Amino acid sequence: MRYKYHIVPAARAEFRLAREWYKQQHVEGLSDRFAQAVKTAIINIRQQPFVYAIRYKNVRIAHTDKFPYAIHFYLNDDTIIITAIIFQGRNPLIARRRIG
DSSP states (O other): OOOEEEOHHHHHHHHHHHHHHHHHTOTHHHHHHHHHHHHHHHHHHHHHHGGOOEEEEEEEEEEEESSSSEEEEEEEEEEEEEEEEEETTTTTTHHTTTOO
């Protein structure tokens, strides 16, 4: 089963900022490779969300390949809610505060 998904505005903003940061590094294709790594992780989450262990409350965390980013998400019925796409070096409480 492939679940529907929704990315909350704060996570979308994080993704855009990260992609812009990678673009500013002036490495050909780096920003696109980052975007593809996030997309691939989301595809994996949608296909098998229960592979990822619950880390806090009902939130699971998936990691991107080759980039130090974590995708925080939970299931709400048949929809995956992505609450954070966050650099792993940042304080994890940032993402945890988004869950009531």
